[in-house]
Amino acid sequence: xxxxxxxxxxxxxxxxxxxxxxxxxxxxxxxxxxxxxxxxxxxxxxxxxxxxxxxxxxxxxxxxxxxxxxxxxxxxxxxxxxxxxxxxxxxxxxxxxxxxxxxxxxxxxxxxxxxxxxxxxxxxxxxxxxxxxxxxxxxxxxxxxxxxxxxxxxxxxxxxxxxxxxxxxxxxxxxxxxxxxxxxxxxxxxxxxxxxxxxxxxxxxxxxxxxxxxxxxxxxxxxxxxxxxxxxxxxxxxxxxxxxxxxxxxxxxxxxxxxxxxxxxxxxxxxxxxxxxxxxxxxxxxxxxxxxxxxxxxxxxxxxxxxxxxxxxxxxxxxxxxxxxxxxxxxxxxxxxxxxx
Numbered sequence: 001x002x003x004x005x006x007x008x009x010x011x012x013x014x015x016x017x018x019x020x021x022x023x024x025x026x027x028x029x030x031x032x033x034x035x036x037x038x039x040x041x042x043x044x045x046x047x048x049x050x051x052x053x054x055x056x057x058x059x060x061x062x063x064x065x066x067x068x069x070x071x072x073x074x075x076x077x078x079x080x081x082x083x084x085x086x087x088x089x090x091x092x093x094x095x096x097x098x099x100x101x102x103x104x105x106x107x108x109x110x111x112x113x114x115x116x117x118x119x120x121x122x123x124x125x126x127x128x129x130x131x132x133x134x135x136x137x138x139x140x141x142x143x144x145x146x147x148x149x150x151x152x153x154x155x156x157x158x159x160x161x162x163x164x165x166x167x168x169x170x171x172x173x174x175x176x177x178x179x180x181x182x183x184x185x186x187x188x189x190x191x192x193x194x195x196x197x198x199x200x201x202x203x204x205x206x207x208x209x210x211x212x213x214x215x216x217x218x219x220x221x222x223x224x225x226x227x228x229x230x231x232x233x234x235x236x237x238x239x240x241x242x243x244x245x246x247x248x249x250x251x252x253x254x255x256x257x258x259x260x261x262x263x264x265x266x267x268x269x270x271x272x273x274x275x276x277x278x279x280x281x282x283x284x285x286x287x288x289x290x291x292x293x294x295x296x297x298x299x300x301x302x303x304x305x306x307x308x309x310x311x312x313x314x315x316x317x318x319x320x321x322x323x324x325x326x327x328x329x330x331x332x333x334x335x336x337x338x339x340x341x
Contacts, residue, residue, distance in 0.1 A: 001132065001135060003020065009048060009049055009053050021179075026040070028135070057079060057126070058079075058133070060136065066330075067331055071087060074140070078125075082105045084102045084105055084133075085334070095148075096152060097149065098151075103163075104158055104159025106121045109193050112298060116159070116337070124164040134183075155168065155189065162197075163195070172190070192213060194233055194241075203244060210252075213238075215257055216256070217269065218275065219235075247282070253285060256291060258293050258337065260303060261302060261303045270318075273315065274315060288320055288321065288322040289323060290323070294337050296337060
């Protein structure tokens with residue numbers, strides 16, 4: 001919800017200042033899905049606000065739930081007819097919920113193994129469309145009676161957040177604003193394929209928000225093939241930018257690495273990754289997340305469980321922090337790399 005739109009309606013009707021606070025509290029803290037739910041407002045004001053400043057800038061078309069109940073994917077229609085997908089995840093049973101949100105319709109990066117890349121790039125989302133995904137999921141939990149709170153947000157859905165840096169930054173401020181969604185900055189993570197200028201700006205602007213880097217290969221030629229946008233920023237420049245981030249923030253960075261059978265899952269690739277981690281200057285602050293490739297209509301295959309374990313063990317032997325990450329929502333095509341509209 002865009003508070004500026006709400007304020008304009010309130011001002012035009014000469015409503016007292018406290019009305020805006022009433023509305024923000026009802027929407028962001030109580031999960032009100034419509035103005036009719038906000039009974040502290042006069043009926044005439046509720047009727048005026050609904051068409052002029054709608055609570056959500058997007059509309060739910062359908063939501064599907066994984067068999068284990070720990071992943072839910074929504075197809076959301078935007079005002080211009082475009083569609084995005086957004087996912088709600090519970091990383092561990094008993095954990096709080098995490099929203100995996102999108103910043104663009106489609107993506108210009110074109111990672112060869114990612115479904116979103118097959119769409120190409122349509123447009124950036126507005127700040128309101130980014131933050132409304134979180135508002136939507138909070139409303140969803142309340143409406144469906146799903147136990148648990150949404151306390152974490154990851155910018156790992158459709159799009160490259162640093163391709164629309166200003167929008168991403170404004171949405172981060174909205175999500176962490178105590179007067180609005182009030183998320184703790186350390187409960188928010190932003191993932192990038194490695195846009196060097198964006199990493200440096202992010203270090204300066206949001207030193208408490210988590211950073212994740214989609215690496216996938218530690219050799220320039222291979223990485224450029226898997227992540228075409230990486231050609232603009234060679235691994236040496238990326239290591240320098242990440243070194244700046246680590247020195248500036250002292251925060252751990254997660255390196256996302258999708259294991260592809262016969263492409264980036266061998267001992268030589270593991271050794272290259274170790275060398276690159278060390279080149280960043282503070283290897284103790286880098287943690288590698290190994291991810292099994294989730295099926296998409298692309299010419300790849302997942303690394304075998306045996307190869308994944310061998311890759312992990314080789315990194316551990318060299319002193320690199322690493323885990324094999326479990327992907328949720330594959331059965332609803334809501335796992336890493338599967339979002340497409």
